[in-house]
Amino acid sequence: MILYLFCFCLYHDVQLQSGLCIMDIQILIAVAVLACAGIALIRWRAGARYGTIKPSQDVTTAYEYFSVDPELNYYISGSDTYPNAIIGIDKAWILESGLWRKKDLSSHDMKELVQNMRSKALEQNIMLHGFVVLDNKGRKIGDWFSIMGLNMTVEIKGEKSVIIHPPPVDTYRQC
DSSP: OHHHHHHHHHHHTOOOTTSOOHHHHHHHHHHHHHHHHHHHHHHHHHTOOEEEEEEOHHHHHHHHTTOOOTTEEEEEEEOSSSEEEEEEEETTSEEOOTTSEEEOOOHHHHHHHHHHHHHHHHHTTOOEEEEEEEOTTSOEEEEEEEESSOOOOEEEEETTEEEEOOOOTTHHHHO
8 A cells, every 4th residue: 555655656746635745655665664574584583493502400410410311312522531512312302413422321421421521621610510402492302511601502403303503622712
């Protein structure tokens, strides 16, 4: 309707009865286009399939006590001796990333990894922390253990399929 009015005014070079001139109609059209673009952006972002990682004292405690959850598959990123991060992903989910290495961990193996990570972190006077990994609907799909302050992306790729981007190679030197 606004476009029709604009074209009519432009063609006849007149003002509308309501007093709107061509410049006013152009402004209205610009506002309408911006509003439509904003709505499209909001709808696109709402449909994004990204999860989150949230700090969790319960997860921190589990890793500090070297607990291995039998419902999770564990993966490490970085060195086999001093990993940059350990993640546990619900066995119902598939981790799509060649940058994480799957590990079958016993409590003893977990203890060794966590203690090595702790010693590396303490060299830089930083602490390790646990995080809950949530899907795009806020459901827990796993956990994460690393230093604080890393920006990690959890991308939901399909039904029960996730890509979690690992931390940078120089994680301990960044702080």
